[in-house]
Amino acid sequence: RVNGNGGNGKGDGVAGPHRHSLERSDEIKKNSVQRWVAQRDRETKKAQKLPLTRASGAALATAKKHSKDGDLKLYAAPFSQRVWIALEAKGLAYQYCETDPYRRPAPTPLLEANPRGLVPALRQGEWACAESAVVLEYLEDLDSRVPLYPSDARLKANCRLWIDHINARIVPSFFALLQAQDLAQQGTWTERLQNHITSLVLAADERVR
Ligand SMILES: N[C@@H](CCC(=O)N[C@@H](CS)C(=O)NCC(=O)O)C(=O)O
Numbered sequence: 001r002v003n004g005n006g007g008n009g010k011g012d013g014v015a016g017p018h019r020h021s022l023e024r025s026d027e028i029k030k031n032s033v034q035r036w037v038a039q040r041d042r043e044t045k046k047a048q049k050l051p052l053t054r055a056s057g058a059a060l061a062t063a064k065k066h067s068k069d070g071d072l073k074l075y076a077a078p079f080s081q082r083v084w085i086a087l088e089a090k091g092l093a094y095q096y097c098e099t100d101p102y103r104r105p106a107p108t109p110l111l112e113a114n115p116r117g118l119v120p121a122l123r124q125g126e127w128a129c130a131e132s133a134v135v136l137e138y139l140e141d142l143d144s145r146v147p148l149y150p151s152d153a154r155l156k157a158n159c160r161l162w163i164d165h166i167n168a169r170i171v172p173s174f175f176a177l178l179q180a181q182d183l184a185q186q187g188t189w190t191e192r193l194q195n196h197i198t199s200l201v202l203a204a205d206e207r208v209r
Contacts, residue, residue, distance in 0.1 A: 053077045053100040062088065063096045070095035073123040075110045077101055080120035082132045086139050090146045133167055162200060169196040 020028065055063045055078050062084075066074075072094040076084055087094050099110045099119055106117040114121035114130035121130040122138070129135055140148055149156050173196055177189035201209055 053098070053102065055098060063098060066094055066096040068095060071125060073097050073109075073113070075099040075107075075113050075119055075121040075123070077119050080132065083120040083122070083135050083139070086136050086148060089148065090139060090143055092139070092143060133163070162203060165196070165200060170200065 054060075059078060070093055072087075072092065074080070074083060074087060074094050075097045077099060084096075097109065099107055101110065101117060101119045109123075110119065110121060111117055113123040113128040116130065118130060120132055120135060121128060122135050129138055136148070149159055170193065173189055173193040177186060177193055180186045180189050
């Protein structure tokens with residue numbers, strides 16, 4: 001039994017000379033396996049504890065950039081991706097109001113913007129609107145400096161066809177998969193979701209595939 005890479009002090013893949021007794025070597029390996037298992041358990045616990053309603057990573061950085069009070073307010077949780085992406089793509093000034101729609105009682109500002117208590121919801125002054133597909137259309141009408149639709153009527157119809165595909169097929173199978181309790185159901189919904197995503201990707205211009 002020899003020491004592994006680095007044992008010769010060069011880190012060149014060449015094993016070094018024996019430094020430990022077999023018992024000591026076993027103990028070191030056992031300790032490192034135990035440390036690895038403990039670290040993995042800590043990470044799993046942390047991931048389980050992470051509230052699903054909080055942005056993290058790059059999303060958190062974007063959320064922070066839009067935390068200042070603003071006239072256009074987006075009440076959202078990390079699932080509210082479409083509307084959030086549209087606001088970013090259009091470069092609109094907006095306030096990101098992170099909202100936990102599962103909190104009970106539901107947060108008052110969310111209920112004021114959407115009496116159904118669902119995110120995403122948009123508020124602009126005294127006016128408010130919800131349902132992501134409707135909010136997206138509103139944002140397009142509100143500001144067309146960076147349009148999300150092409151101007152050609154046929155291309156636009158084609159976009160609407162695939163938006164319908166997303167609303168009617170991708171989103172429902174995604175939620176069905178999230179809710180599926182047993183492995184067989186999860187398998188069925190995973191396959192359906194993948195097929196629906198594949199159809200969308202295959203229909204896309206090959207430059208964006
Ligand atoms: N069709 C709606 C769905 C909105 C929706 O179901 N939002 C979920 C989060 S993805 C929610 O707010 N759930 C809170 C609840 O059910 O209490 C849309 O596209 O905006």
